[in-house]
Amino acid sequence: MSYPFQIKSFDEYQAAYKRSVDDPEGFWGDVASSFYWRKKWDKVLEWNFKEPNIKWFQGGRLNITENCLDRHLETSGNKPAIIWEPNDPEDRHRVLTYRELYNKVVQFANVLKNNGVKKGDRVCIYMGMVPELAIAVLACARLGAIHSVIFGGFSAQSIADRLQDAQAEYIVTSDGAFRGNKDVPLKSVIDDALVQCHFVKRVIVLTRTRTPVSMIKGRDVWWEDEVKFVETMGNPDCPAEEMDAEDPLFILYTSGSTGKPKGVVHTVGGYMVYTTYSFVNVFQYNPGDIHFCTADIGWITGHSYIVYAPLCAGATSLIFEGIPTWPDAGRFWKIVDKYRVNILYTAPTAIRSLMGFGLGPVQQADLSSLKVLGSVGEPINEEAWHWFDDNIGKNRCPIVDTWWQTENGGILISNLAGVTKAKPGWATLPLPGIQPVLMDENGKEIEGPNVGGNLCVKFPWPGMLRTTYGDHERMRTNYFATYDDMYFTGDGSYRDEDGNYRITGRVDDVLNVSGHRIGTAEVENAINMHAGVVESAVVGYPHEVKGQGIYAYVVYTSAHGDESLTRKDIAQTVARIIGPIAKPDKIQFVSGLPKTRSGKIMRRILRKIAEGELDNVGDISTLLDPQVVDEIKRGRLA
């Protein structure tokens, strides 16, 4: 397969960028033409950021799985689509060719169909990193059902919230998932979630860990039995449902600064075109390359760069079930060596944690197959960047620092490997089609070089979210109400004299812990559920490995009792309500929170204290009770 839209030089990048701004419809129409459409679109773009209303490739008819699978069969049916490395390196790995993957997707689509799933139904997928997760995702897309994958680390309560919001009547899960030396009882977590969700009609359970599970009559069925049934029917075909370009493809829940996580909705046509375009250009993917993205498919990075974009591009995508530090900290490097991986796309938090194990584990592996390295999820500090460059890329692999968000569908700002220049700690230049702007607090654009501000995008791109599920107004207020006619990212950024961007992190109340996005309000709500907690305030602080750690200030009713036990209980409450990823790293008991006279918590002060900048908390004269600040400073947890 060749990619007519692949940019090969800096001049080509500049030309593509210019055209994407001068003639966006011509530009994206050309990119979209190299995909398979049952019917071509009538209009490339219609938009306004007021409502907002964004439509790409209107009138176009397609099914994304025909682009991921069917169209590769004739020329690349025997090429590996998915390589799967199990949690335990001693277990057998699996390779699925495009033909095999196609057969399995068709088969499972028939399973879903037999269980009542139709176009437009929401299907929740809660699984570990096994090939069947990708198969379930693609089978939904084949039928036009809307998948909503939930990361395997979320709690029963988080699942129930998402199921209710999406009104998902179908669930695909497994008995359990292996992660390092743990096995996570996924089905039992689902059972707990379903106590609150009686509208769920069917749960399909894959066997993976052989953890005992209870199956509910009339509701729960085994994946393997259902597949056998389809086999007895003679494995019939499952023609792909013809979708409109603007039909929803999936919902993915993500945290914001207020309320419960929102369901970001991506649509079929634009998402397919944008993610594939970004994949082929950012990583400079060439046919035959082995692409290893270490993210979980439960996050957007896995959706876009493990499943959809690589398969649309006919690439080989590696899925790894386990964790980077088990059985030892050389696991990633051994995988690179074992499969001769060419592109390794990972997160700064993983790099920092592996740096801590020294060079021993790295030196045991042959990393000479690597051509491109990638980073995503949070700002990469220079020390981690150079360690990655020196020891993994051996100073011969370009590193792409890719900035983007769940809402974006694909990478928005990044260097293109070997084509545009890298700059350590900088995401660098926008991809063609992306028009970033920096804004000040008063809604004015900050122009020119060497400036910083709030990062917005002023023109739509095909991969952007279309709505927040069930609540379009939330999409407007979250992203389009802060600045007129702009998509506001929630991030701050600098721009240098060459037009490079360096993302500094969130400017709203969203934390980024080990690359996981967590709202402070969510954590506070969970802490406040604990009996005895009066109120709480949560802020982020710099953490050596996680990027940001979670610091909670808690007003607790009874001062007596074992403080460390109470801390454990509170952390456990958060794990139960949200999931272990949201557990506070530090919990400080305080007698009150710094509030203004109107009752607003002054987070700025709490953030400074958590960061250890005790002499730099700023003006506290407007506080209702300024003395509380001294008490909090004295009790700060180092």
Ligand code: PRX
């Ligand atoms: O703050 C930015 C940070 O991650 C946020 C988006 O998180 P999520 O929707 O979970 O998606 C993560 C993976 C696409 C952004 O608002 N972020 C992501 N990539 C980078 C980054 N910050 C700095 N540099 C990056 N490369």
